[in-house]
Amino acid sequence: MDIALLGGTGDIGEGLALRWANDTDHTVIIGSRDVEKAEAAAEEYEAALGDSDSEATVDGRTNEEAASRADVVVTAVPAYHLTDTVEAVAEQLGDAILVSPAVGMKHDEDGFHYNRPGVGSVTELAAKAAPEDTPVVGAFHNLAAGRLADLEAELDWDTIVVGDDRDAKATVSELAEGIDGLRALDGGPLANAAEVEGLTPLLINVARHNDGLHDLGVQFH
């Protein structure tokens, strides 16, 4: 499958790109508003993969070009860039599945808190900005980017997948489970995304308050 990572020069984009390139046969396309940044990141990721057995190639493109070439388009951008990013590639999406991993958070002296948008969740913001016939799936909200990008690190994490299109959710779950040590769990429809997104500030708070814990994910059992 061809996977575009819009904003793939950022930390969650880097982690997903490296894992998919290393663990699967999918083609990974890094998108950025700035094609030179995308190309530089793609080269950097290929170099990071040099030590592994992977023969994957990673390409850098503009977000629009990346979206137009992909079966699955992941918006690996901060929540406040999400609507703009989706609108910018709306005409290129074609039959692609749109995947949103973004979480809105605010930070005060106590810790990190979930900053829930009026439409219900950040994932639903993506759905609102997307063309009506584009299936939108929420996934990868709760993955610590640092550990994800460290190919030496074992994950043993779960990721919750939410969405209203059963086939799109199955495709994204399969992509997720292509990453070694990642299990995809069904979180139900898109309307359940807020509970998934709200786990991310909790992971950060727990990492900040417990010695020896950092770059946390969770397992459900």
Next chain:
Amino acid sequence: MDIALLGGTGDIGEGLALRWANDTDHTVIIGSRDVEKAEAAAEEYEAALGDSDSEATVDGRTNEEAASRADVVVTAVPAYHLTDTVEAVAEQLGDAILVSPAVGMKHDEDGFHYNRPGVGSVTELAAKAAPEDTPVVGAFHNLAAGRLADLEAELDWDTIVVGDDRDAKATVSELAEGIDGLRALDGGPLANAAEVEGLTPLLINVARHNDGLHDLGVQFH
């Protein structure tokens, strides 16, 4: 230590009572508004412990009596009874630590959702209702009652402990870790309770949408 479980006839109360009675030397006091219900539950829990090696006794009292005898008072009541329950025992709390495990949820056709109270979290509702000098700690929010009450079942779960009083939090963490298979993690101050409470509806949604998963808890790593 003497632990009172107010509303200890309910499912989370049963689970905590059985685990503490089975796994530790603490004295467990079941509180209820109705002393006969408390006594009946205490007898039932002792009978359930009969198969184990425990020599623990479990007593049943009114909530007020239970609170007056305890070092740690756990409000094992639904969120909508929390304020009333705390106010009813306010004069009996003395130097006790108050522990709130309650979570507010609503349910629609999509799934379970966190129902965040205006004061920020259900745990902060307990703090608001408690006497000013009573240390309030949030813990045990994310434990599936069914598995907790099944002494044959292994837990391997984490519970997040939040609060503004460092000593009280340490005491509650120690109580939590007295239960086999339960690890206490520091979630920071009381103001971080909402992110902890919000995990409970996610656990329910994931259990509902994935075959073979039920009575879920989490591990952070």
